[in-house]
Amino acid sequence: MNKAGAIDLVERARSLGPLIAREADEIERTRRLTPVVVNALIDNGLYRALLPQSLGGAEAPIEIFMQMLEEIAKADASTAWCLGQCTVCAMIAASLDHDTAHEIFNTAPGILAWGAIAHEARAVEGGYRVTARWDFASGSRQASWLGAHVRIVGCDGTPRKNADGSPEVRTILFPAAHATLHDVWQAIGLAGTGTDSYEVNDLFIAERFTAFRDVPAALRETGPLYRIGTGASFSLGFAAVSLGVARATLDAAIALARAKHPSLSASAMRDNGAVRGLIGRTEGDWRAARAYLYATAQAMWRELSATGEFSAAHRSAVRLAATWTIHQSAKVVDTAYHMAGATAVFRKHPFERRFRDMHAIAQQIQARDSHYEDVGKAILAGS
Template sequence: MDGTGADLVARARAIAPLIAGEADEIERTRRLTPSVVGALIENGLYRALLPRSLGGSEAPPDVFMQMLEEVAKADASTAWCLGQCSVCAMIAAALDHECAHEIFNTASGILAWGAVAHEARAVEGGYRVTGRWDFASGSPQASWLGAHVRIVNADGSPRKNADGSPELRTVLFPLARATIHDVWQAIGLAGTGTNSYEVTDLFIPDRFAVFRDVPEALREPGPLYRLPTGSTFSLGFAAVSLGVARATLDAAIALARGKHQSLAAHAMRDNQAVQGLIGRTEGDLRAARAYLYATAHAMWRELSATNMFSPAHRNAVRLAATWTIQQSARVVDTAYRMAGATAVFRSHPFERRFRDMHAIAQQIQARDTHFEDVGKTILAENR
């Protein structure tokens, strides 16, 4: 593998047929199959954002995004898990090297986590944690879990940062120390195993309780780790949505080439309305992809030069990712309607992608409130 991990995209493309062939089983069992997980591990895809000092690729964002696009064309659940766990691995940059080696270079070397919740009480040598966390995509493949917690002192008082905000840390522990709750019965992304997990009075040593997205806590010099995980999630999941949209539109185009609609005088490929719809939808998808990647490239160029991720970068990524996911959902909706009654059958490649896309569009990265946040910033600017 080269120094930037550029061949990750080729590797993802090479195993896409395997993933597509396993997609039905992934859907049925609600988790990635062993053969898919094995292929992802063997080809180093889970290590896309892991530091090179730990044997990872430390790939730039656009390579990570293209990798996810290729996988998402084959199966959205696989791409979602890969994106989630790859971003989780970025926390290695804030860990003691020995601790990071224990987590990421011991089988399976996969870390998963859920949303921010609960507290960790400071005790001698570390912290005590009790709580339950949700939305741990990819947890069935993980060997370690993380939990984002607010820190309280031994007397229960909240610990504050210098600016008065609550001190947040991510605590890491082996999956075997947690109780997993199989709760992911969802309309889409069924194979992600986005389960809940729980611990009771679990002791976390200091070395496994780290600051996340705090530049001063970083032990790795690369610019990648100045990129907050939240923004990386946004870029990655927007890329997943592009892959799903691309595959769904391609399936509709293939159908139109050969289908003769009931009661219609001509084949779909000769229908001017279908031709125009495909042309406009293709333009919409290409525009969304170009906008997302242009934003990522501009952000990365400036971040690499300055070693700083600015509020302007955050807003730009948030706007591009949100708009791309919502635009991808429109592309999928158009392709689904274009396919007519064919689209409702599980034997055709439409209904699962339709459900997966709408599950993606319900996630935090696609919230309409992001447009409000960006609009508020724009209105406050003096231009």
């Protein structure tokens, strides 16, 4: 994608901010993205940011994808989360034959969502059969196709293995109409994501609707984007969402401090030295987190574009930067929330929902403390 087109993708996201902000209360109330928001995301091509150019997608550099999500998250975290989930899911197109990918992504609305890895699929003639239920399908309520990551067993029930002895895991894809969705997402934050469960019963999946996810040898597209894989792309994308939520929350606290005169206080918030210092330090924390995340992504992209390899060092660097950025973003949100005092607890003010959304983000797999252990292990091993 050329530079002008990439910038346009971010500008489109920014221009949708006011519309999404107006719909945020309804998204929260219904626990779904509203049709007007979904249609706006589709019409502006945002769901196709990481889809291959050969299919009419943007195939945008990862930094552009991150900036796009950051802008949407400033308006509503649930919208950004769903967009990030479904946009990364579309990267599976790079591992499908062209006709199959075209059928999935170029038939409106062309949105794919999936949940966590679980269960098995049995190999049969021409494909696989599966009966299973999966959880955590963010964006499933907007999706026309669903996917699942399953371990493969042979016709005799014996688990199939890869050459290295690990279980064979494939991603299976099927129309959303073939699944039953269960409304289970009653969560403290990211309420509007509709991160529900879904199940299928004795569903046949033709071979061509399956793929090896994040396996470089299975790629049919040569662009550097697809070498990163969906795991690292989720990490970078959701870390960018956390930055957007933190930016909006801190901006709301700054606006409040300019105008508020706390009860029983002799001075306005803007004249309080403690408040000034807190805003300055917190602004520095947010800028440092953003600079670190984007510097890591940019360095990885440069090396990947030059070598064609997404190395173990790249994976470790992305994991560390994304995890730390989410944790730092949570600290920024906490500081802004407490700075706002009693104002922050009322739903009419822009604090409590972002506080809840941010802490829901911080509980996801991309923010696990165990990532620090993995990185520390690699450092101590000298790698």
